[in-house]
Amino acid sequence: QVQLVESGGGVVPPGTSLRLSCAASGFTFKTYAMHWVRQTPGRGLEWVAFVSYDGSLKYYVDSVKGRFTISRDNSKDTLYLQMSSLRTNDTALYYCAREYDLVTGVDYWGQGTLVTVSS
Amino acid sequence: DIQMTQSPSAMSASVGDRVTITCRASQGISNYLAWFQQKPGKVPMRLIFAASNLHSGVPSRFSGSGSGTEFTLTINSLQPEDFATYYCLQHSGYPHTFGQGTKLEIK
Numbered sequence: 001q002v003q004l005v006e007s008g009g010g011v012v013p014p015g016t017s018l019r020l021s022c023a024a025s026g027f028t029f030k031t032y033a034m035h036w037v038r039q040t041p042g043r044g045l046e047w048v049a050f051v052s053y054d055g056s057l058k059y060y061v062d063s064v065k066g067r068f069t070i071s072r073d074n075s076k077d078t079l080y081l082q083m084s085s086l087r088t089n090d091t092a093l094y095y096c097a098r099e100y101d102l103v104t105g106v107d108y109w110g111q112g113t114l115v116t117v118s119s
Numbered sequence: 120d121i122q123m124t125q126s127p128s129a130m131s132a133s134v135g136d137r138v139t140i141t142c143r144a145s146q147g148i149s150n151y152l153a154w155f156q157q158k159p160g161k162v163p164m165r166l167i168f169a170a171s172n173l174h175s176g177v178p179s180r181f182s183g184s185g186s187g188t189e190f191t192l193t194i195n196s197l198q199p200e201d202f203a204t205y206y207c208l209q210h211s212g213y214p215h216t217f218g219q220g221t222k223l224e225i226k
Contacts, residue, residue, distance in 0.1 A: 044206070045217040061214045103151075106153065107165050112162065
């Protein structure tokens with residue numbers, strides 16, 4: 001079955017960097033586009049970033065453009081989110097999610113990894 | 120950006136009731152809309168894709184309808200396990216955007 005396992009979260013001060021990982025299994029990772037989505041109690045669910053199956057296309061929500069970079073290593077079945085210049089309002093539970101296809105969209109999510117940006 | 124307005128933000132209902140949740144898009148999104156259910160401390164689970172298609176394994180009491188700018192999620196004959204928070208997600212363009220969520224509580 002589809003499994004997505006995030007890691008890399010933690011408590012970091014504002015202005016620093018962090019890299020999240022998402023290990024995929026149970027499906028042919030290299031044939032699926034992937035997303036990062038975050039969730040906070042106050043702002044609900046927020047889509048963060050997208051990468052195409054081969055890494056050639058990437059999109060971001062405006063609030064993270066220039067600070068976050070989504071990437072993937074298809075040889076390792078792993079998705080990444082490199083986050084820099086972190087702000088307190090980046091504090092959230094970060095999920096990776098698989099996109100089944102363009103028409104049907106996101107289907108499965110990982111369990112999430114918590115990022116807390118605090119001084 | 121496409122804004123998704125979800126209503127109501129919260130509601131209470133009884134087991135056996137029929138409930139309807141609505142999402143309105145700020146511009147047409149065809150049928151690029153999904154519905155997710157999230158229980159406290161759990162991962163969002165997809166219920167509906169492409170506006171009206173039931174995700175595998177989801178009970179048939181859940182249904183979705185709509186196209187363009189207005190979409191509904193209907194739950195017939197509410198069961199105790201249906202009390203949760205529901206979100207719509209549009210994936211017509213980037214950025215994808217979620218509705219604010221509807222918390223469904225037991226009356």
